[in-house]
Amino acid sequence: MRRDVRILLVGDEGVGKSTIVTSLIKESFVPHVQHIVPEVTIPPEVTPENVTTYIVDSGNSDSDRSHLESEIRKAHVICVVYAIDDPNSFSRIPAHWLPYFRQLGVNVPVILVGNKIDLRGGEVTNEALEDEIIPIMNEFKEVETCVECSAQANLNVSEVFYFAQKAVLHPTAPLYDSRDHVLKRDCVAALRRIFKLCDVNKDGVLDAQELNEFQSKCFDTPLQAQELEGIKDMVREHSEAGVRGDGLTEAGFLYLHTMFIQRGRLETTWTVLRKFGYGEDLRLTEAFLYPKFEVPHDCSVELSPLGYKFFTDIFEAYDKDQDGALKAEELNDLFSTSPGNPWANQKFPDTTVADDTGAVTLQGWLAQWSMTTLLEHKTTLGYLSYLGHPQPLSALQITRPRKTERRKGRSTRNVFLSYVCGGAGSGKTSFLRAFVGRKFGEAYNPTKRMNSVVNSVDIAGSEKYLVLQEFGSNYEAEMLKSSKKLDLADVIVFVYDSSDTNSFSYISGLRQRYNLDHIPTLFVATKSDLDLAQQRHEVQPDVYCRRLGLQVPVAVSVKTGQTADVYHAICSIAMNPNSAIPGGADRASTAAARLRMYVTVCAIFGGVSAGAFFLYRAWKRPGSLIWGGSWLSWLVGGGVRREL
Numbered sequence: 001m002r003r004d005v006r007i008l009l010v011g012d013e014g015v016g017k018s019t020i021v022t023s024l025i026k027e028s029f030v031p032h033v034q035h036i037v038p039e040v041t042i043p044p045e046v047t048p049e050n051v052t053t054y055i056v057d058s059g060n061s062d063s064d065r066s067h068l069e070s071e072i073r074k075a076h077v078i079c080v081v082y083a084i085d086d087p088n089s090f091s092r093i094p095a096h097w098l099p100y101f102r103q104l105g106v107n108v109p110v111i112l113v114g115n116k117i118d119l120r121g122g123e124v125t126n127e128a129l130e131d132e133i134i135p136i137m138n139e140f141k142e143v144e145t146c147v148e149c150s151a152q153a154n155l156n157v158s159e160v161f162y163f164a165q166k167a168v169l170h171p172t173a174p175l176y177d178s179r180d181h182v183l184k185r186d187c188v189a190a191l192r193r194i195f196k197l198c199d200v201n202k203d204g205v206l207d208a209q210e211l212n213e214f215q216s217k218c219f220d221t222p223l224q225a226q227e228l229e230g231i232k233d234m235v236r237e238h239s240e241a242g243v244r245g246d247g248l249t250e251a252g253f254l255y256l257h258t259m260f261i262q263r264g265r266l267e268t269t270w271t272v273l274r275k276f277g278y279g280e281d282l283r284l285t286e287a288f289l290y291p292k293f294e295v296p297h298d299c300s301v302e303l304s305p306l307g308y309k310f311f312t313d314i315f316e317a318y319d320k321d322q323d324g325a326l327k328a329e330e331l332n333d334l335f336s337t338s339p340g341n342p343w344a345n346q347k348f349p350d351t352t353v354a355d356d357t358g359a360v361t362l363q364g365w366l367a368q369w370s371m372t373t374l375l376e377h378k379t380t381l382g383y384l385s386y387l388g389h390p391q392p393l394s395a396l397q398i399t400r401p402r403k404t405e406r407r408k409g410r411s412t413r414n415v416f417l418s419y420v421c422g423g424a425g426s427g428k429t430s431f432l433r434a435f436v437g438r439k440f441g442e443a444y445n446p447t448k449r450m451n452s453v454v455n456s457v458d459i460a461g462s463e464k465y466l467v468l469q470e471f472g473s474n475y476e477a478e479m480l481k482s483s484k485k486l487d488l489a490d491v492i493v494f495v496y497d498s499s500d501t502n503s504f505s506y507i508s509g510l511r512q513r514y515n516l517d518h519i520p521t522l523f524v525a526t527k528s529d530l531d532l533a534q535q536r537h538e539v540q541p542d543v544y545c546r547r548l549g550l551q552v553p554v555a556v557s558v559k560t561g562q563t564a565d566v567y568h569a570i571c572s573i574a575m576n577p578n579s580a581i582p583g584g585a586d587r588a589s590t591a592a593a594r595l596r597m598y599v600t601v602c603a604i605f606g607g608v609s610a611g612a613f614f615l616y617r618a619w620k621r622p623g624s625l626i627w628g629g630s631w632l633s634w635l636v637g638g639g640v641r642r643e644l
Helices: 017-027 062-074 088-104 127-138 157-169 185-198 206-221 223-236 249-260 266-275 305-318 327-337 362-375 377-387 404-410 427-435 476-482 503-513 540-548 566-576 587-604 609-620 630-636
Strands: 002-009 040-044 053-054 077-083 110-115 141-150 247-249 301-303 395-400 415-421 452-457 462-470 491-497 519-524
Touching: 002 017, 002 062, 002 088, 002 157, 017 110, 017 157, 040 362, 053 157, 053 519, 077 088, 088 110, 088 127, 110 157, 127 141, 141 157, 141 491, 157 266, 185 206, 185 249, 185 266, 206 223, 206 247, 206 266, 223 249, 247 249, 249 266, 301 305, 301 362, 301 377, 305 327, 305 362, 305 377, 362 377, 362 415, 362 452, 362 462, 377 395, 377 630, 415 427, 415 476, 415 566, 427 462, 427 519, 452 566, 462 566, 476 503, 491 503, 491 566, 503 540, 519 540, 519 566
Parallel strands: 002 053, 002 077, 077 110, 110 141, 415 462, 415 491, 491 519
Antiparallel strands: 040 053, 301 395, 452 462
16 A cells, blocks of 8 residues: 555635645644645654655646646645635636646546635535536546535544545545446456455355454454344345345445445455455555565475465365365366466366366375475465465475485475486376376377476375476477576486387487486386387496496386386485485495595694695605695595605
8 A cells, every 4th residue: 555645735726725734734724824835744643544645735827837737747636626605616627627637647536625615605405515516526537525624614624635545545446436336347356356265165155254254354353243233234225135144145245345435435445455465456466476485596395284284275165066176167166266277278187186087186286286386386375365375475385405405315395306308209208197197198299398297105104296397308408408407306217118229328318418417316117018129328228227326227117007116216216315316326425424534634634724734744845755636635535646
């Protein structure tokens, strides 16, 4: 919400603009005031809306014209003052002032202020005032309201500026069509979304508990039982469909806000809208959807236990038939409070676990959100807000850096990413589809875009989520040469067709061209149901793997359903990364041991500088042995060369 309001007073000469400003400041009538009162600043603590308010007076002479136009363009709201005892000053509002604002290209709220009400002879009914004002309001939508006051009697002066503030902070135009006397389309859409979010049990009615939770969220106080009954009685009287059973329907909810606006209580509706993240354009604000959330380098983002609970609860709320799966219509209903299904262009639900009809199971639903959070946590953060989570940041957690976990030799994360690489026709897509329970397809369709799937894997009674990604042989090189993308991978799975003599050489070539030895690796031989072919490579795959200190390729056949629990093996490697580092399983531990030796020796010699100086003197001493190479290489590399 805006933190300052700039109010400009305009009008013909002698209508009392300067006197109104002076009466507000002095709280009494001042008979002689200067031609134009200097700009007045009212601090936020003395205003009802707690905003800084600037009040600007203006003149109407030719010499004041350039200054007047400048102030009109800077104003947030314009008060057009006319004198009750001067009909000509009133008639000039639609004839001169309002067209003048439009001519300048200014579109801000306008308040009509009738001054000198103390000089009106006799009483004037509200109907008579409406007959004068309504035609102007119908022609000029920028006119918010009309206030009559008396600067001399100090009557309704503060109300002038109160309504001016309200016109800026709680504008009518985005919410209500004054000509047709109905809520505008965007306002209806926003209020319907809010109703749906507050309808926790999704029965189409806000019961007493849900209404109280709504009231507490927006206004920090619950409704008393008597107040609640009074609201329902009033709605029932004017809208038969507004109340059902013991609760308020969507129609009743919309009627209430229509009534608030018609009675000048726009701040009530705006308070509700802003509590649910809406800005003045009736769109959810960026700050609401994406609160600040910094993720350090080499760390990933996962759902917290609160996040999994939220997505479980919302799944169960929209599983209307309670069959344990969300059908297409149930998913559409669930995502109706958001821009739509976030995975619509990702072949969802083929990316996760579904039942025989294609409906997404709870296991698949949670797995899909786990993958989204890992790969695009900002999407999850936004959808937590779209779907009504009261504190989205509490639904996410940041993991330890991958390098730290590899150094420690064990991962504490719950969601892992594995790249699946291999030549065209090696069976990567079938390998991914089998992971999420899809049937084997005989037809070959080359991968033309990145393909991702996710499922849960049980590791010693603990549920982990594994994401498999393939890029297609045309795009693998681009992915593997990017150190930034490689840093995201927990495991690389190299797939080759064990029945194709040329298949293994492709993945061997990838390893030769790119630096991949720091990433845990697994080789998988697909199509084991076919005859085993001798690979056209300098060594066969099993020898190749042994030389790297890795387990021999895991033989699988997706067609026959013989996968040898390979997905469990991938997840186990991700959890124990040092077990599958190319170059030997003990490579990382050896490096760590050398590092500990280095630290110990440095401590003995009084630090790095003292140790280096000692060895340097030994190297220079006549007749001493010469140590070839750097002493640090000797300590960390584990080898020395002695020369006479």
